[in-house]
Amino acid sequence: xxxxxxxxxxxxxxxxxxxxxxxxxxxxxxxxxxxxxxxxxxxxxxxxxxxxxxxxxxxxxxxxxxxxxxxxxxxxxxxxxxxxxxxxxxxxxxxxxxxxxxxxxxxxxxxxxxxxxxxxxxxxxxxxxxxxxxxxxxxxxxxxxxxxxxxxxxxxxxxxxxxxxxxxxxxxxxxxxxxxxxxxxxxxxxxxxxxxxxxxxxxxxxxxxxxxxxxxxxxxxxxxxxxxxxxxxxxxxxxxxxxxxxxxxxxxxxxxxxxxxxxxxxxxxxxxxxxxxxxxxxxxxxxxxxxxxxxxxxxxxxxxxxxxxxxxxxxxxxxxxxxxxxxxxx
Numbered sequence: 001x002x003x004x005x006x007x008x009x010x011x012x013x014x015x016x017x018x019x020x021x022x023x024x025x026x027x028x029x030x031x032x033x034x035x036x037x038x039x040x041x042x043x044x045x046x047x048x049x050x051x052x053x054x055x056x057x058x059x060x061x062x063x064x065x066x067x068x069x070x071x072x073x074x075x076x077x078x079x080x081x082x083x084x085x086x087x088x089x090x091x092x093x094x095x096x097x098x099x100x101x102x103x104x105x106x107x108x109x110x111x112x113x114x115x116x117x118x119x120x121x122x123x124x125x126x127x128x129x130x131x132x133x134x135x136x137x138x139x140x141x142x143x144x145x146x147x148x149x150x151x152x153x154x155x156x157x158x159x160x161x162x163x164x165x166x167x168x169x170x171x172x173x174x175x176x177x178x179x180x181x182x183x184x185x186x187x188x189x190x191x192x193x194x195x196x197x198x199x200x201x202x203x204x205x206x207x208x209x210x211x212x213x214x215x216x217x218x219x220x221x222x223x224x225x226x227x228x229x230x231x232x233x234x235x236x237x238x239x240x241x242x243x244x245x246x247x248x249x250x251x252x253x254x255x256x257x258x259x260x261x262x263x264x265x266x267x268x269x270x271x272x273x274x275x276x277x278x279x280x281x282x283x284x285x286x287x288x289x290x291x292x293x294x295x296x297x298x299x300x301x302x303x304x305x306x307x308x309x310x311x312x313x314x315x316x317x318x319x320x321x322x323x324x325x326x327x328x329x330x
Contacts, residue, residue, distance in 0.1 A: 051153040058108075058136075058146040061085055073130075073154050075123030093119035093127060100132075107134050107148055117155070129159040172246040174224055175231035183245030184305075187255045190243065191305045194257060194298055201298045202256040202264030203308040205316045206230075206271070209290045209324040211250040218282040226289055229278045237271040253312075261297045261329070268295050268327050276325075290325035292316055 052074075053067040063085045066078050074081075074091055081087040092100050096118035103116045116132045134150035170182035178186065187203075194201035208214075208230065215223040230252060234244040243255040254271075256264045272293065280287050294316025296308055315330030322328065 051151050054150050054152065056085065056148045056150070058148055060145075063088070064147070069154075073122065073128065073152075074120065091120045091122070093121055095119075104134060104148075107136055108146075111136055128154055128156045131155045172231075175227050175246050177231040177234065177252070178243065178245030180245065180247040183243060183247055183253060186243050187253075188305055190255050190257045191298075191308070195301065199258050200260045201308075202259045202261065203296050203305075203312045204254040204256070204264070204268055205294045205309075205312040206252040206254070206291050207293075207316055207320070208250040209292055209320075214287070214289070218280075218285070218287070222280065222282050226280065229280075229289075230275060230291070233271060233274040233278065237274045238267060242267070253309075259297075264295060264297060265327070265329065268293050272325075272327060292319035292324050293327040294319060295327055295329045 050069055050072070051067075052070045053065070054063065054070070055065040056062070057064055063081050066081055068078070070076075070078050070081065074088075076087065076091070089097070089101075100116070100118040103113055103118075107113045112133070112135045114133045116130075116134070118130060118132070120128050120130055122128055130152045132150060132152040134148050136146060136148050170178060172179040191201060193199075208226065211223065211226070214226055227246070227250065231244075231246065234252065234254065238244055238254060239256070239259075241257060242259075243253075243257075245253055247253045254267075256267060259267065272291065275289065275291050278289060280289070294312040294314065296311040296315060298308065311330045315328040318330070319326045319328040
């Protein structure tokens with residue numbers, strides 16, 4: 001008699017095979033799901049990172065890969081770059097192009113270049129700063145393609161902050177001219193250059209006459225306007241390359257590189273006239289200002305900037321003693 005019971009021992013061997021197949025299918029589906037999840041995570045990371053990841057075939061001059069941030073930072077389609085690597089080169093700020101190309105080539109010698117910073121012009125015409133690090137695989141087998149990989153980060157905000165901090169550190173906030181520390185740093189450089197080259201150099205000190213009276217009569221806000229106008233006069237009257245700064249309350253200084261005594265006198269007189277043309281108004285009252293200037297030049301090879309400053313200071317106070325509103329050479 002035939003046993004038709006499905007639970008008899010003759011039917012049992014089929015179930016382990018089916019179970020194994022089912023388990024294999026479930027495992028494969030799990031692996032696919034995990035791979036898909038990883039790919040999605042990786043894609044999300046690439047989209048969120050504000051830096052361009054790139055890969056470049058050095059021999060064929062072809063961009064092999066560029067991450068989504070390229071389109072955000074450069075403002076151009078990635079497909080155009082993948083078709084023509086010169087799209088990146090053409091975006092580089094003209095003054096930085098030689099440096100960008102030269103520094104990229106250094107990766108062949110060093111294996112890595114991590115200090116590249118250059119500017120680009122995006123599709124909207126805005127200038128952006130990039131910090132672009134690049135590397136090659138030192139362990140590549142002989143005959144393999146030379147692939148350079150890199151990461152280009154947009155550091156525009158950082159550069160703008162650095163520029164602003166530099167401006168605040170070197171500029172007198174009220175007058176927007178050089179502050180005392182920055183002025184003398186620049187003056188020392190010009191002085192040393194003049195001594196090395198044996199070229200003339202002139203030093204000028206300027207003090208506003210009766211500035212305390214102006215503050216007491218018209219108020220400190222009006223005194224601040226006077227200081228600002230002095231700085232404007234300096235920018236208008238001095239030559240390109242001359243230094244000008246506020247080194248004290250109402251005291252300003254200038255350095256004239258390559259300037260003979262006669263030429264320096266002409267510049268000082270032009271500055272004097274520019275200041276005398278200034279008119280101020282406060283609550284219906286008008287007034288003008290004058291300044292006393294002390295002017296000196298580089299006389300001997302062993303002279304120091306401190307000597308120039310001291311002689312100009314003495315000449316300026318002599319101008320005060322002689323009645324103010326004049327230039328005295330010392």
